[in-house]
Amino acid sequence: MTTNSSTSPPPSAPPRSSKRSQSASAIAQSSEVRARVLATARELFVTQGLNGTSVDAIAKASNVKIGTILGLFSNKRELYQACLLVASEELATFRSGLESVLTAKECSPTEMLAETVRFSFRFAREHQLAIRLVQRSAIAVSDEERLTNEQVYAAADGLSELLGRIQPQSPQALRFAGRSISTLVARYALASEREIEALLGLEGRDSAETNAALERYVVEAAARLLGFRPAA
Amino acid sequence: MTTNSSTSPPPSAPPRSSKRSQSASAIAQSSEVRARVLATARELFVTQGLNGTSVDAIAKASNVKIGTILGLFSNKRELYQACLLVASEELATFRSGLESVLTAKECSPTEMLAETVRFSFRFAREHQLAIRLVQRSAIAVSDEERLTNEQVYAAADGLSELLGRIQPQSPQALRFAGRSISTLVARYALASEREIEALLGLEGRDSAETNAALERYVVEAAARLLGFRPAA
Structure with a gap:
């Protein structure tokens, strides 16, 4: 959701196509990041187990900031469950x-x-x-x-x-x-x-x-x- | 090994049966401790995996000092291998x-x-x-x-x-x-x-x-x- 989603645009607002395509690409990018995190996490969970894998290690191996990962999955358990679901x-x-x-x-x-x-x-x-x-x-x-x-x-x-x-x-x-x-x-x-x-x-x-x-x-x-x- | 094992007792020393049985009981006790550490470690390795289990956690769960464990097994990998061997x-x-x-x-x-x-x-x-x-x-x-x-x-x-x-x-x-x-x-x-x-x-x-x-x-x-x- 964008920050101004609660206020409707004025009728005379210019076409927002550039903004829209920007956000589409942001969505595509975030889904690419999500997929990368999940693939890396799965590999680590398989080799190291749930308890042997830290979010930090997943961040390093996937080259994604730990804050970004925790924005996508609220904690390691949730990330593990997401991996199981994908599998x-x-x-x-x-x-x-x-x-x-x-x-x-x-x-x-x-x-x-x-x-x-x-x-x-x-x-x-x-x-x-x-x-x-x-x-x-x-x-x-x-x-x-x-x-x-x-x-x-x-x-x-x-x-x-x-x-x-x-x-x-x-x-x-x-x-x-x-x-x-x-x-x-x-x-x-x-x-x-x-x-x-x-x-x-x-x-x-x-x-x-x-x-x-x-x-x-x-x-x-x-x-x-x-x-x-x-x-x- | 006892602390004075390097000095031989004088010829007139009294019979060391009490000492000997003491050391036999020490051996029995240490083998009991070893078995307890192995059993606890196995359970933790099965539930938490190798990477998810610390020597500290094994020490706490088996109620054996960490120093004693590291006297029996030089590190966690060796303890894990010992568990596999027992299995x-x-x-x-x-x-x-x-x-x-x-x-x-x-x-x-x-x-x-x-x-x-x-x-x-x-x-x-x-x-x-x-x-x-x-x-x-x-x-x-x-x-x-x-x-x-x-x-x-x-x-x-x-x-x-x-x-x-x-x-x-x-x-x-x-x-x-x-x-x-x-x-x-x-x-x-x-x-x-x-x-x-x-x-x-x-x-x-x-x-x-x-x-x-x-x-x-x-x-x-x-x-x-x-x-x-x-x-x-």
Whole structure:
């Protein structure tokens, strides 16, 4: 809000286009600053934790004045909650992305499941930081670091719903399968390349090959968890 | 060490049994203090993270002088590593415990797997704090918070080896099954009662019933992951 927002301009006032575009650019700038602060804060919260990260450290790392940060977020807790919200929103795009992949194809249940798991796995790889923040928050014992169950499990429950179209079963079994599959997808998407190479006995192969092999393992695990007959 | 340890006692010195027992009790006391510091530190590291926990906070919470703590561990990093080591050692008892459960019984592969998973699940429930610390460390991006792969996956790899006796398959497939099953066991063992009730549609039931139902789901998931034919 501008300082004179409470007084209406006189009817004869000159057009305020220059003022308006100035304030539009100020808004754009402040939203850019906000995004930068959030991205930096998220990275620090993931690596250092809520208690290990100070607003001062976020200010230094984002190159934004501490006063500006505290003008945008009243304190560190609020900034942390904003980071969690951004991460949840980012992960919430999972479901619509998956829907559009699936509706674009006509295929057998087995192939549909494979597409679903491959999409989930790639999505998890591309959103590692958001997943780490949400996981950290789910492990956290303190309430202030915690997300609500709905936020943590939104992606898993979106997956359950889609799995039900592939292999109908009881709501409990579907929820359990959705959470189990998304737990494994996240676990392997966050694994280091070294762990995966050692796990699959592929030391020294190129990472595309390792990654493709891991994807096949995860797809097979999901098929088994969903009750498809295991591939011989 | 006592202050006069560098001067040998005169030949006619009286028997030092009282002194000896005094020093034995001092050792016992210091090992009790060490254990108390480690237990307090672990709890704080799990809830507040490495960076969010000061030696001062550990001193206050354990009611041990900060100088005493720094006499036992030269700094916070060393204390954190000691906590991780205790947690790894605690989790390493998993394998011997499981061995003794399995060798005590003669049963079918299906029943042997069920015993294995039930034992793993109960073990994980009883060692939640150690698992949270190890998981936190596995999620951590900073190297100093990290455990080596061998420490993180010791229990999972012990499980893989035992699974191989139940259902022989390639080493890669066994390692993948072992890590996947232990990931799910840990995930559900750490889940809140509220999540489990909502997941299984058992809101308001008593916790023994919820727990038994969850155990059945986890056993079934493990059987499927290992390639047993799904129960109809």
